[in-house]
Amino acid sequence: MAGAFKAPIVAALAVAPRHVELVIEHPELSMAAPGQFAHILTPGMLRRPVSFSRIDPQRGRAGLLVQVVGQGTAWLAERSPGEWLDVLAPLGRGFQAPDPARPWILVGGGVGIPPLYSAWERWGPQHRAPACAILGAREADGILMAGDFQGAGLLPVLATEDGSAGRRGTVVGPLEEWLARYPEAQVMACGPNGMLAQVSRVAAGATGPVQLAMEQRMGCGIGACLACVVPATPVGPEGPRYRRVCTDGPVFFREELAWSWI
Amino acid sequence: MAGAFKAPIVAALAVAPRHVELVIEHPELSMAAPGQFAHILTPGMLRRPVSFSRIDPQRGRAGLLVQVVGQGTAWLAERSPGEWLDVLAPLGRGFQAPDPARPWILVGGGVGIPPLYSAWERWGPQHRAPACAILGAREADGILMAGDFQGAGLLPVLATEDGSAGRRGTVVGPLEEWLARYPEAQVMACGPNGMLAQVSRVAAGATGPVQLAMEQRMGCGIGACLACVVPATPVGPEGPRYRRVCTDGPVFFREELAWSWI
Amino acid sequence: MDLSVRLPRGLTLKNPIIAASGTFGFGPEYARFVQVNRLGGISVKGISPEPWRGNPPPRVWETPSGLLNSIGLQNPGLTTFLEEDAPFLRTLDTVVIANIIGHTVEEYRTVAAGLQNEPAIHAFEVNISCPNIKAGGITFGHDPDAAYHVMRAVRSVTDKPVMVKVSPNMADPWTVAEAVVEGGADMISAINTVIGLAIDLKRRRPALGGTTGGLSGPAIKPIALRVVWEIAQRVSVPVIGMGGIQSAEDVLEFLMAGARAVMVGTITFQFPQRMEEIIDRLPLVLAHYGFRSLEEAVGAAWTSRTADGAEGGE
Amino acid sequence: MDLSVRLPRGLTLKNPIIAASGTFGFGPEYARFVQVNRLGGISVKGISPEPWRGNPPPRVWETPSGLLNSIGLQNPGLTTFLEEDAPFLRTLDTVVIANIIGHTVEEYRTVAAGLQNEPAIHAFEVNISCPNIKAGGITFGHDPDAAYHVMRAVRSVTDKPVMVKVSPNMADPWTVAEAVVEGGADMISAINTVIGLAIDLKRRRPALGGTTGGLSGPAIKPIALRVVWEIAQRVSVPVIGMGGIQSAEDVLEFLMAGARAVMVGTITFQFPQRMEEIIDRLPLVLAHYGFRSLEEAVGAAWTSRTADGAEGGE
């Protein structure tokens, strides 16, 4: 279930240059799951989808970690505690809970990191098998929530393209190493399409489920307009089937996506 | 000459319910004349024309008395001292200076009163012949600047349709009486079209010049777009000639206007 | 104030606010946020005989006060609609309009025939104004003759009320309206989206996967009002107006231009509850502008002079 | 960065920013606020053989991100233009384009002939897209044949560069563009305003004195881009784009859609200095998006697939 409501901002923190984390509060947010999102009213013609970066079901609180890329996110970044956000939430199909007995690899790039942190926050405590979070970005500033992971007991592996934090390169190197070690691992990933395509390719041989959280420009956010589609399987002679990120996703299993069309 | 500039608001006063007077300051405003206007940037697609309610050439200050009727004027009414207005000013043809030796009747209705006050403020001190200001409105709240007139030495005659201030009725009654007494009087008027039409009719027999300040929806405000026209003489077989309020006016002599078409 | 609207063939709306096709799915999607039964009706997403996959993403792009979309009429097709979507629609206590699409006259007939006995469907909206659909190189929606034949084909298989949705992308949209009325249309709905395009500067290509798209939202309201104004004064059947409606005042503009009811689309994405708010405020707004009934407002801005499409504009 | 633009018949613009016809008077009005000689050019208000009185007021009305106008092409006529307005234009050091209008083919010819020897005028913009002008019940602008004949008539009396301004109020605007190129047009300018209407709720009548009007401003930018995109890929002559331009980024969208230069209209009412700001920022914006020259940006968003007017829209 989801609702349309106004939620007060209870905290707002500049977490990195051009990145802000807002925490909002509302009873409906108790139902939020990792990988789901809020569709937020901003001054533009359309709402803006933002994933939950953390979820506190007891207090009905959820975090929204926003990177400023345009007008809507700039407006969000200027909001202060005490102001209210008009949201539709929680929306979408989140991550399927991991098998606590199976190795677990979380792969996040840039603003793809927050939904993975919410997954770790939710399921990490019960997890019994090895786990690892691989966080990537172009440069150190883009690595988000590394401290949160650490605080929640998981020291993340970092990779930056310019080498300014962690290993130089993309998340692919560490991912390949982990998969070599734990071929039965389950994978959850979120980040730019290029990164997800690589994750999908590298994890093709893995035996565990591979879940990828996708982005697409959205209209309604609730499944009515068919704006937010991504190419999905099966691919027929005329092309792929299109599925909705807002309700069929944002989280898809890798087999569901038609990567050659994305 | 006129300019495009940003001018700070140096005073903002709620002068009546839903009426605010802003005073702005800029050297160009020293050139402003009674009957001229400023074309003011507001959030809408077009600027908003507002007459000067008072002009202080020494300090380069001008007043803008605004009635809230829609979005643009509501925005103006919310402005505070220290904020800046983006204006094109001073614009248009103002009142021709009155003959100081000839009786002078000022007739104003509602937000048509401010430009008449600026005329009195400018030319009243030198005026030697009898003068009178007739201010009308639907109800007492709509009578603007009566105190300013009084402070500047002219006790205005008031007329309200509901009788809540001054005489019950329109400005026409007092105007007829004054014109009967001073048929050679010169008249300046500003107000709703209905009122101006009556003034024009009543003053048809007067020998002095009758000047009427008109309103019309404007585009550019500076004569380029031909949006702001009013029907003017000569009226040909196919209709009137159209003249621009923003540059041919706002002030017209009554003979210039084609009242049967307005 | 009684807001109900009587339309041809016994169709009655509780109120004149209908959810526009393509912006309200097949009904259940918004049911979590909207009391669907409070609406005057809903027009479902366009239905074709077979499934259509639609256009590649991106499918939406924001423009000043507007929205460009190129969904490409993705839909599951008639059979799946009947199996999966119709059951929910049958539970609704409001008017359900099937928006129907096809590549050929025959396809329109097939969908109408296939839905003629479906109790969930109370009326048809024949969408001939989608630039995706071509007949002899000209879209049905821009060719009065082709439009006439589509309407005849639909009429031949159904006695349900039928409205035809016309395109704003022409100088004389009334020619199509007149043709479909001749062909048996009971109503006209106007307008569909305006053809538009945006460029994605970063990607150096058209912003939409489908290249061009349809412009909707407040930006097109004046375009829609002009089409409604001109058609409503020329045809004798009711006109359902739409395009950029955001408020009860906007609804009143459409009524005064000649519409009997309206559809509301794009604004729902921002404000899912806006249609209900409009229904709540409409009586107040009508009264504020001096109308004692909804009917009184219909065409209230018509002047004695007939619109001849020749005025204004530079 | 060199912003100059070479156009047919030796016409060269300093930069691609031209003031749009009807929004910049005859030149002197904005000269107090704008350094007119910094502009790439100006297109003056439409000129007819005899004076036109124009439409009754109100003549403008605001809409969401747009402006409706029904000026009705008021102008002093050819003779008065030559006597009173041309002398100022002769003093300008920028390209001056005469926008010409008529009720008949003959009237267009008369204006062009009358201005052929006027040194103030460097080029013509033939305005066939004003819905006021009718030929056999159809406006010239919506009838490729009529448009062809207007262009032929103008061509027969002038060797100055001529552009024809096309209407967006049709599904296939390129048919008119192709016809006038056939008739000898050196360039196409696009778009004129979109037909629209607004209702004044208080007065219970159309808001504009001319009933319908022309919609301009940011609201129509996607409509304009679509027309430019489709025409520029079909005709070999340069296209001058316009419609809703507010910023250097908007200019780049038009260039990438295929325009060689642009005109800027409605935004000037709000921001008289905006055209100069755009000229200042354009090199930075071009560089920001990776273009080393203005030329490189022209048509940069064209894909291999030809626009066929068939994509997108619902």
Ligand SMILES: Cc1cc2nc3c(=O)[nH]c(=O)nc-3n(C[C@H](O)[C@H](O)[C@H](O)COP(=O)(O)OP(=O)(O)OC[C@H]3O[C@@H](n4cnc5c(N)ncnc54)[C@H](O)[C@@H]3O)c2cc1C
């Ligand atoms: C399911 C989902 C979850 C997301 N989670 C986050 C998150 O946790 N943190 C975060 O910073 N961002 C997230 N995004 C991306 C975020 O929605 C966009 O950055 C934002 O909408 C941009 O809006 P804008 O007005 O600032 O940019 P503009 O570019 O001005 O936006 C213009 C339009 O494009 C759309 N748009 C632009 N970029 C994207 C994008 N990448 N994905 C989808 N639509 C886009 C906007 O919604 C808007 O309609 C998520 C996107 C999706 C689909």
Ligand SMILES: Cc1cc2nc3c(=O)[nH]c(=O)nc-3n(C[C@H](O)[C@H](O)[C@H](O)COP(=O)(O)OP(=O)(O)OC[C@H]3O[C@@H](n4cnc5c(N)ncnc54)[C@H](O)[C@@H]3O)c2cc1C
């Ligand atoms: C020369 C001149 C001098 C004026 N002086 C004053 C003054 O001193 N004080 C004052 O309160 N008002 C004055 N007005 C009227 C004032 O311009 C309008 O009330 C104002 O533009 C309304 O804007 P809005 O956004 O609040 O209303 P809206 O109704 O939302 O405006 C919509 C559009 O209509 C135009 N418009 C609405 N009403 C008028 C009107 N009466 N005249 C012209 N355009 C209008 C607006 O400019 C805008 O473009 C004057 C008008 C003119 C032409």
Ligand SMILES: Cc1cc2nc3c(=O)[nH]c(=O)nc-3n(C[C@H](O)[C@H](O)[C@H](O)COP(=O)(O)O)c2cc1C
């Ligand atoms: C995303 C989207 C999808 C649409 N799909 C359809 C459709 O399937 N059939 C149809 O007739 N109209 C469709 N339309 C057009 C709308 O029904 C409506 O005519 C148009 O959007 C104008 O109204 P609005 O401005 O209130 O949205 C669609 C519009 C949008 C924005």
Ligand SMILES: Cc1cc2nc3c(=O)[nH]c(=O)nc-3n(C[C@H](O)[C@H](O)[C@H](O)COP(=O)(O)O)c2cc1C
């Ligand atoms: C008030 C006004 C008057 C206009 N007059 C003319 C005209 O005389 N001739 C013409 O070809 N176009 C005329 N136009 C159309 C503009 O030149 C331009 O095509 C249109 O406004 C779109 O550009 P914009 O959105 O930048 O204003 C006029 C537009 C406006 C707003």
Ligand code: FES
């Ligand atoms: S955004 Fe409307 S279906 Fe996903």
Ligand code: FES
């Ligand atoms: S407002 Fe443009 S000419 Fe007067």
